[in-house]
Amino acid sequence: MSFDAAWYWESRRGGTAVRQIVIVTSVVFLIQWLTSRSLAGMQMIRLMSLYGDGLRSGYIWQPVTYMLLHGGPGHLLMNMLGLIFLGPEVERRLGRMHFMGLYFLCGILGGVGYVLIEPRYPCVGASGAVFGVMAAFAMLYPHRRMAFILFPFVTFAAWKLVLGIVVLELLYLIGGVAGGIAHAAHLAGAIAGVAYLRVVTGMEILPRWRRRPWPRRIGDWISPPRDEGRVGREELDRLLDKIATHGLASLTPRERARLEQASREQRGE
Numbered sequence: 001m002s003f004d005a006a007w008y009w010e011s012r013r014g015g016t017a018v019r020q021i022v023i024v025t026s027v028v029f030l031i032q033w034l035t036s037r038s039l040a041g042m043q044m045i046r047l048m049s050l051y052g053d054g055l056r057s058g059y060i061w062q063p064v065t066y067m068l069l070h071g072g073p074g075h076l077l078m079n080m081l082g083l084i085f086l087g088p089e090v091e092r093r094l095g096r097m098h099f100m101g102l103y104f105l106c107g108i109l110g111g112v113g114y115v116l117i118e119p120r121y122p123c124v125g126a127s128g129a130v131f132g133v134m135a136a137f138a139m140l141y142p143h144r145r146m147a148f149i150l151f152p153f154v155t156f157a158a159w160k161l162v163l164g165i166v167v168l169e170l171l172y173l174i175g176g177v178a179g180g181i182a183h184a185a186h187l188a189g190a191i192a193g194v195a196y197l198r199v200v201t202g203m204e205i206l207p208r209w210r211r212r213p214w215p216r217r218i219g220d221w222i223s224p225p226r227d228e229g230r231v232g233r234e235e236l237d238r239l240l241d242k243i244a245t246h247g248l249a250s251l252t253p254r255e256r257a258r259l260e261q262a263s264r265e266q267r268g269e
Helices: 004-010 016-034 039-048 052-056 062-068 073-094 096-117 127-140 158-175 183-200 233-246 253-266
Strands: 145-148 151-157
Touching: 016 039, 016 062, 016 073, 016 096, 039 062, 052 062, 062 096, 073 096, 073 127, 096 127, 096 183, 096 233, 127 158, 127 183, 145 158, 151 158, 158 183, 233 253
Parallel strands: none
Antiparallel strands: 145 151
């Protein structure tokens, strides 16, 4: 399936949820960092970070709020860069509401996985949510070339790189090598990302070697496409609004064809 038209039109729109998450998370971390040595700051960290005793004490908001705190500027930078690099494409494909659902559900389930497996220390950071976005990206664009941050000049297919990272996280978890990293949250977040695409959105992810489906009618083989004229501004806005709200997968075959036509018209083809 080609997404050229949607990319052409949505490259300047979309990514709204990603921007909002980055801004809110960065602002909360700035407050955390500026107040970290004060009594109020320490109380904020105690209430918002995620740990088993806190949940048992009734702090049921912690699986959400822990995503807004971070262990330091480097921790925040790594998570937000991962979200900025991968999030906009996933958001454009799924739509804003589904992306928000994906992000926060992966973060929440990542936190729950951490508490169940590694409950000894408090957990902070958006890594579980970012791993969910990363896993969703690998499923949506399995053959997109990606570079590992330690080897920026070597690229891998997205599904291979993400699978390798997940396996490495699993080995670290089994081997008990924590190093201050919540491996259980990463794994649970990645699994939640895959589950969200399959179960919540109902999206069917096909490998690129799968052939196109056979036409439903004999006439589909021989009937020329109907000329519906140029794509007007009102129709184009409606298509783009539908993509922004519900994702590219929500378009009907006719709507996809009209979007492709608008893309060709804009390029003068």
